[in-house]
Amino acid sequence: MKFRTFAAFVGPSVFMMVVFIALPLASVFVQSFQVTQPVIERIEVESCTAGFLEQTCTTQVKTRPKINESGQVETTTRWVGLESYANLLQFDRVWAAISNGEPGRILQIDFWRALRFTLTFTLVTLPLVVGLGLAIALAVNNAARSIRGQVIFVSLLPFIITPVIGALSIRWLFYGDGIVTSWLETWLSTDISVAANGAAVEALMMFYRVWSVAPFAFVIFYAGLQTVNQDTLESAIIDGASRWQRLRFVIVPHLMPLIVFIALIHLMDAYRAFEEVVGFSSQAQRITLQWLTYDFLQPDDAGNRSISRASASAMLTMIGIVIILLPPLRRTWRDHKGIS
Amino acid sequence: MATPKAMRQPASLRFGSAAFLTLWCLIAAFPLFWILVMSFKSPADAFDANPLAVIFGPRTIAAGKGLSVIDLVLGLAVLWYAVRFAFTRLPQMVRAFTAPGLVILGWLVGCLGYAVVFIVLFFGLLPVVLDALNAIAGPLGQPVIGLTAEHYRAVWVGNEFYRNFINSLIVTGGVVTVSLTVGTLAGYGLARSGSNLAFWLLIAALIFRALPHSVLVAGYLPVFINSAEILRPILGDAAPTLYGQPLAVIAVLVAINQPFTIWMLRSFFQSIPVELDEAARVDGCTHLQAFRRVIMPVMWPGVITTGLFSFLLGYNDFLVTSLLLDAQNQTMVPAIAGYFNRETTTTDQAEAIAAAVSITAPLFLLVMVFQRQIVSGLTAGAVKG
Amino acid sequence: MKIPLVLAATAMLMGGAARADCAFENDVDVKILAAAFEAWKAVTDAMAECGNVQAELDQEFRTKQPAAFAANPSLYQIGGVSNGTITPLLNEGTIRPLDDLVEKYGQHLQPNQLIRINGEIMAVAMMVNTFELTYRSDLFEEYGIDVPTDYDGLLAAAETLKDAEGIDYPLGAMTKSGWDLAMEFINVFQSSGEPLVNDDSTPNINNETGMNTLELLKALSDYMDPEFLVSDSTYVQQQLQQGRIAMANIWASRAGAVDNEAESSVVGKVETAMSPIAPFGDRPVATIWWDGIVIARNISDEAAEAAFRVAMEGMDTEMVEANNDAAVWLIQGYEPGRLAQGAIATATHDPAPLSYPSTVEMGLMHTALGNEVAAYLTGSRSAERTLDAIEASYSTAAREAGVLN
Numbered sequence A: 001m002k003f004r005t006f007a008a009f010v011g012p013s014v015f016m017m018v019v020f021i022a023l024p025l026a027s028v029f030v031q032s033f034q035v036t037q038p039v040i041e042r043i044e045v046e047s048c049t050a051g052f053l054e055q056t057c058t059t060q061v062k063t064r065p066k067i068n069e070s071g072q073v074e075t076t077t078r079w080v081g082l083e084s085y086a087n088l089l090q091f092d093r094v095w096a097a098i099s100n101g102e103p104g105r106i107l108q109i110d111f112w113r114a115l116r117f118t119l120t121f122t123l124v125t126l127p128l129v130v131g132l133g134l135a136i137a138l139a140v141n142n143a144a145r146s147i148r149g150q151v152i153f154v155s156l157l158p159f160i161i162t163p164v165i166g167a168l169s170i171r172w173l174f175y176g177d178g179i180v181t182s183w184l185e186t187w188l189s190t191d192i193s194v195a196a197n198g199a200a201v202e203a204l205m206m207f208y209r210v211w212s213v214a215p216f217a218f219v220i221f222y223a224g225l226q227t228v229n230q231d232t233l234e235s236a237i238i239d240g241a242s243r244w245q246r247l248r249f250v251i252v253p254h255l256m257p258l259i260v261f262i263a264l265i266h267l268m269d270a271y272r273a274f275e276e277v278v279g280f281s282s283q284a285q286r287i288t289l290q291w292l293t294y295d296f297l298q299p300d301d302a303g304n305r306s307i308s309r310a311s312a313s314a315m316l317t318m319i320g321i322v323i324i325l326l327p328p329l330r331r332t333w334r335d336h337k338g339i340s
Numbered sequence B: 001m002a003t004p005k006a007m008r009q010p011a012s013l014r015f016g017s018a019a020f021l022t023l024w025c026l027i028a029a030f031p032l033f034w035i036l037v038m039s040f041k042s043p044a045d046a047f048d049a050n051p052l053a054v055i056f057g058p059r060t061i062a063a064g065k066g067l068s069v070i071d072l073v074l075g076l077a078v079l080w081y082a083v084r085f086a087f088t089r090l091p092q093m094v095r096a097f098t099a100p101g102l103v104i105l106g107w108l109v110g111c112l113g114y115a116v117v118f119i120v121l122f123f124g125l126l127p128v129v130l131d132a133l134n135a136i137a138g139p140l141g142q143p144v145i146g147l148t149a150e151h152y153r154a155v156w157v158g159n160e161f162y163r164n165f166i167n168s169l170i171v172t173g174g175v176v177t178v179s180l181t182v183g184t185l186a187g188y189g190l191a192r193s194g195s196n197l198a199f200w201l202l203i204a205a206l207i208f209r210a211l212p213h214s215v216l217v218a219g220y221l222p223v224f225i226n227s228a229e230i231l232r233p234i235l236g237d238a239a240p241t242l243y244g245q246p247l248a249v250i251a252v253l254v255a256i257n258q259p260f261t262i263w264m265l266r267s268f269f270q271s272i273p274v275e276l277d278e279a280a281r282v283d284g285c286t287h288l289q290a291f292r293r294v295i296m297p298v299m300w301p302g303v304i305t306t307g308l309f310s311f312l313l314g315y316n317d318f319l320v321t322s323l324l325l326d327a328q329n330q331t332m333v334p335a336i337a338g339y340f341n342r343e344t345t346t347t348d349q350a351e352a353i354a355a356a357v358s359i360t361a362p363l364f365l366l367v368m369v370f371q372r373q374i375v376s377g378l379t380a381g382a383v384k385g
Numbered sequence C: 001m002k003i004p005l006v007l008a009a010t011a012m013l014m015g016g017a018a019r020a021d022c023a024f025e026n027d028v029d030v031k032i033l034a035a036a037f038e039a040w041k042a043v044t045d046a047m048a049e050c051g052n053v054q055a056e057l058d059q060e061f062r063t064k065q066p067a068a069f070a071a072n073p074s075l076y077q078i079g080g081v082s083n084g085t086i087t088p089l090l091n092e093g094t095i096r097p098l099d100d101l102v103e104k105y106g107q108h109l110q111p112n113q114l115i116r117i118n119g120e121i122m123a124v125a126m127m128v129n130t131f132e133l134t135y136r137s138d139l140f141e142e143y144g145i146d147v148p149t150d151y152d153g154l155l156a157a158a159e160t161l162k163d164a165e166g167i168d169y170p171l172g173a174m175t176k177s178g179w180d181l182a183m184e185f186i187n188v189f190q191s192s193g194e195p196l197v198n199d200d201s202t203p204n205i206n207n208e209t210g211m212n213t214l215e216l217l218k219a220l221s222d223y224m225d226p227e228f229l230v231s232d233s234t235y236v237q238q239q240l241q242q243g244r245i246a247m248a249n250i251w252a253s254r255a256g257a258v259d260n261e262a263e264s265s266v267v268g269k270v271e272t273a274m275s276p277i278a279p280f281g282d283r284p285v286a287t288i289w290w291d292g293i294v295i296a297r298n299i300s301d302e303a304a305e306a307a308f309r310v311a312m313e314g315m316d317t318e319m320v321e322a323n324n325d326a327a328v329w330l331i332q333g334y335e336p337g338r339l340a341q342g343a344i345a346t347a348t349h350d351p352a353p354l355s356y357p358s359t360v361e362m363g364l365m366h367t368a369l370g371n372e373v374a375a376y377l378t379g380s381r382s383a384e385r386t387l388d389a390i391e392a393s394y395s396t397a398a399r400e401a402g403v404l405n
Helices: A003-031 A083-089 A091-099 A103-108 A110-142 A145-160 A163-174 A179-188 A198-225 A230-238 A243-271 A275-279 A289-297 A307-339 B011-038 B051-056 B058-062 B069-087 B089-097 B100-136 B150-158 B161-192 B196-210 B213-225 B227-238 B246-270 B274-282 B287-298 B300-316 B319-324 B332-340 B346-382 C038-048 C061-070 C086-091 C099-105 C137-142 C151-161 C179-190 C208-221 C233-241 C252-259 C301-314 C317-322 C338-348 C360-377 C383-401
Strands: A034-038 A040-049 A056-065 A075-079 B066-068 B143-146 C030-034 C053-057 C078-082 C114-117 C120-129 C131-136 C247-251 C270-274 C289-295
Touching: A003 A034, A003 A307, A003 B161, A003 B196, A003 B213, A003 B246, A003 B287, A034 A307, A034 C383, A056 C360, A083 A091, A083 A110, A083 A307, A083 C383, A091 A103, A103 A110, A110 A145, A110 A198, A110 A243, A110 A289, A110 A307, A110 B011, A145 A198, A145 B011, A145 B346, A163 A179, A163 A198, A163 A275, A163 B011, A163 B332, A163 B346, A179 B051, A198 A243, A198 A275, A198 B011, A198 B346, A230 A243, A243 A307, A243 B196, A289 A307, A289 B213, A307 B196, A307 B213, A307 C383, B011 B051, B011 B346, B051 B058, B051 B143, B058 B143, B066 B069, B069 B089, B069 B100, B069 B143, B089 B100, B150 B161, B150 B346, B161 B196, B161 B246, B161 B287, B161 B300, B161 B332, B161 B346, B196 B246, B213 B227, B213 B246, B213 B319, B213 C061, B246 B300, B246 B319, B274 B287, B300 B346, B319 B332, B332 B346, B346 C233, C030 C038, C030 C061, C030 C301, C038 C053, C038 C120, C038 C301, C038 C317, C061 C078, C061 C086, C078 C086, C078 C301, C086 C120, C086 C360, C099 C120, C099 C301, C120 C338, C131 C137, C131 C252, C131 C338, C151 C208, C151 C247, C179 C208, C179 C360, C208 C360, C208 C383, C233 C247, C233 C252, C247 C252, C252 C270, C252 C338, C270 C338, C289 C301, C360 C383
Parallel strands: C030 C053, C030 C078
Antiparallel strands: A034 A075, A040 A056, A040 C114, B066 B143, C078 C289, C114 C120, C120 C289, C131 C247, C131 C270
């Protein structure tokens, strides 16, 4: 294919990605090395604020941004190098924790806490998603044809449902006096408070993720199972391979590209998990990297947002994803070289 | 075809596999089933700790909203026949009454007509008949299960949820159409080009996909709000304010979804033999003509599957739509999230559940209709690489 | 009376002839952006009666408002703000002084409603919101407990009610990690009358008051649902309605729901009283907030005039009479209901609770508290180190925002 034709085909897609992803990404990259601040002035302000019966007026020194002639806030932008990254990573506190012999304290720094949970979350859910997806696919493939349609339909539900709603539907079963918690309480006759227990919240968040992503893995694997070479299977049977060996040496290798595909997608999505924190209100117990970025960007009442730290945190998240993706990417590269 | 002996499964394996599937289906469906039950109860019942109270809804009955045994039996029977009809007679009728070229139109008319008839029968005629029956049936006519549709009425009529529904349709429709048009071309180009540039584009797309959305979205807001000012030098007074425009949100969602779309479609196109379009090119077609004449007719399974994923993304999106749309153009998901902020009441939450079920219903239908295509589309190629 | 919130956020009356309820016919497009709660719903509905009014009660208004008002022309003419959220608009100069307009159309306003900054009227308040002790009067009577006026009394009452019939936990509190928890900390801290941030923008929490505040929060949490870190005001409201808690110091705007017969099983059994005073302070554990309207600067004077007139129609006596219990209104015609008594007692106590400071630093401090306090309450960090962490977190953010060197 000539370059011009290729460009014509790919052009619109690349244009959209450049405008809406690459340019913002570039600006995030730049902003992570910059700090933009308003020029601050301190002035005495008399402000009167409403009470129930009468006003209270106070005179206070307030910090206010300077406004220039055109009515805009005057700002300065400084290059700060890696300062925003340092603010995020807080190596001084990390070293202090290590030299005091209390490495557990590292996990009280937001970034490391988020990283610890995000990594655990990603790596624990990965085998569960692949395993459960494969198990369902095999079981469905094994089921009578007449019920397959319905089973596939039910299995897909957790995947298609709006994530916020899915998370809430599970949250209501467990939080407070949710019916599952109440049932467990009667059964074990103890008082259970899921949301008060970090480990329980963590488990619940993982459960939700596996619940909602396993169907995707399932449907991909199930499609893959339809194309398993029957001749190979039959010759394996003739060779006396057991059921387990057939699974291990024929089916799994056939599905291997799909397993890599699922793993790739899942690693990416789990590493930037976000809905779980919001859905399960877990910020006191567990936070993820994307939630940390989001939190930096949420303005407070006074309109402040930490754009620089958010940018740094986003860049670190990206770097993390690229590192996690390296092994599967190397494989893709080899495939590419093999084809062309 | 007789199953070879070695392929036949021992009873224990069959039983185990069936038990596992049952358990999975239970886990998969239960949370959703439960919110469906909750959505029909009074707020006090819906959040009760006792599951039986949630199912039977004593306080809902006390408020005079309940179903008797007769209601249940007749209602379920009507529902059952309605579903049966939709899957058997309706397709037949559509086929019988429409000209071959107008199948889509036929389906549209058929579905609309079906919906109207169903609503009139189920919500108009049935309650009248049941009221009359309950009045003369004695104990069978007493309500046994609390059930109220008041939350649905509050959501759809009182809160004008249909506005959000229409907005969701616009955004989702736009996302699917644009995403597929742009993505199909790119996917084809990438599949047929073995160049390093193509490879690096794919890798770049993969990394783009990994970017946390919250960063992107927060970056759009100031630009979108000030776009009229920014674009004025180029476009003059016609420069639009992008904030609040469904079109702008569609563009953003399409871009966010492009990486996944082009990866899916590329591997799908790779599974279509190159010989096909090469033959067309030998006959004197350009690449674009070859694409239109030879590839387009065979690409639909893959495109439908990819389209479904685009649909899910557009329909379920929260981050982008909540921030970049104003209230007039608000879609359903952010509208629901609004129920759960600091200033809500238990009734609001019960209504939110009804709204959540309403959101889920179209997804249900979609998967029901396209389920076979998802699997066959994936089987046909999208899963091969 | 059910007031739908967000989904009905769009109240539009297109091109309409003014209804009898509105004194004039508005023919200029007026858009308003405000937070989504019942009082705003009532006010914007009343505004919409004048025609051509479009109200957006949006969850993301904190994010959208500063940017939308900074655009030229501003995307909204009227903004709904509180003493917290007015700060960015004030600082960036995107709202206009209202003195002329008040003189022309606002003669009926109470002096208390006019929010003046350096003598200029920048906003018109419609309601105040504060905290009140909401308690089960039936249980208090049964156990012979006097309504506590300080937190020692509150803790003693909680101890007595621990095993009361039907009560899971004697105490409820809005302590969801993040904004709510920080609010709770600020309320308790400010009972001492000290500011959380000094005039030179340095933090003032790493001291005895800060320590006492944390310890009091911890002591309270022993009587609360162990899931208190996900407990927001909706949750507390539900617990009260279901009779699972005996008392809580909550937003005045949330107390009314206990008398909602559709949701509550304790109708008529709940009374309100002044927020108790912390053992180390002399003011009720509360902050005073107001909500009101501002008018954008980047719009034409005609549009501003129309917007202001519409706003005045929304904030009139008629509206208050129709929605008397939706808020503690500052508008003429308001008759405090039974469940507003506590809020009024809180607000009129001498010395009065401080109002929430509208400063840049307070926003930063609020965020820092919201992120760091939870670790102490879960027991994963000591009080000293939590205060250090709050201070460090605040200082980093303040340096990034440029208010601290």
